[in-house]
Amino acid sequence: GAGVSQTxxxxxxxxxxxxxxxxxxxxxxTALYWYRQSLGQGPEFLIYFQGTGAADDSGLPNDRFFxxxxxxxxxxxxxxxxxxGDSAVYLCASSSTENTEAFFGQGTRLTVV
Amino acid sequence: GESVGLHLPTLSVxxxxxxxxxxxxxxxxxxxxxxxxxxxxxGPQFIxxxxxxxxxxxxxxxxxxxxxxxxxxxxxxxxxxxGDSAVYFCAEGGWNTDKLIFGTGTRLQVFx
Numbered sequence: 001g002a003g004v005s006q007t008x009x010x011x012x013x014x015x016x017x018x019x020x021x022x023x024x025x026x027x028x029x030t031a032l033y034w035y036r037q038s039l040g041q042g043p044e045f046l047i048y049f050q051g052t053g054a055a056d057d058s059g060l061p062n063d064r065f066f067x068x069x070x071x072x073x074x075x076x077x078x079x080x081x082x083x084x085g086d087s088a089v090y091l092c093a094s095s096s097t098e099n100t101e102a103f104f105g106q107g108t109r110l111t112v113v
Numbered sequence: 114g115e116s117v118g119l120h121l122p123t124l125s126v127x128x129x130x131x132x133x134x135x136x137x138x139x140x141x142x143x144x145x146x147x148x149x150x151x152x153x154x155x156g157p158q159f160i161x162x163x164x165x166x167x168x169x170x171x172x173x174x175x176x177x178x179x180x181x182x183x184x185x186x187x188x189x190x191x192x193x194x195x196g197d198s199a200v201y202f203c204a205e206g207g208w209n210t211d212k213l214i215f216g217t218g219t220r221l222q223v224f225x
Binding site: 101 | 121149154156204212
């Protein structure tokens with residue numbers, strides 16, 4: 001079956017613009033995670049969904065970042081008024097339940113110019 | 114594509130040798146640990162996991178060792194191959210948290 005799919009794979013946007021990043025988890029996985037990875041760093045937690053609800057959004061850096069998962073499957077990470085410091089690879093992962101093996105997508109590389 | 118881990122600690126091994134990658138984790142309450150492999154331009158790929166009620170777990174060519182006393186985790190790769198070249202991350206989680214916390218990573222380079 002298909003793994004975690006993220007689109008687009010690359011996104012270049014101008015400072016101040018709004019972007020949406022999409023994640024299609026593995027079918028049937030109730031847990032979905034967003035991470036951000038800067039060059040030379042390990043992934044940093046942003047937000048965790050259990051079903052449709054954001055169970056933990058403590059990793060979102062500020063209120064410009066928001067994520068939704070309205071039907072408990074696909075999730076969208078939304079970034080308003082992008083800044084150059086937002087440039088990173090945004091990774092999505094899903095697992096059947098929390099604290100079990102999480103499968104990652106290939107990531108979306110966001111570049112803010 | 115983007116290179117992962119340009120400034121990470123690097124372990125260089127000869128093809129066929131065994132590799133040992135170490136990780137110090139931060140939270141003594143963590144009870145679930147995973148090793149991930151990440152190749153350039155790709156997302157992390159699960160290698161092996163271990164729960165805190167174990168101190169050793171073996172997979173195919175890989176072994177994870179857990180020392181809870183000193184909060185240390187290691188990944189051993191037997192007969193290292195060129196395809197093992199990547200950045201390796203340990204991650205910790207636990208019953209009291211819903212997220213995995215990743216370490217800084219180690220770059221493994223395998224030369225012939």
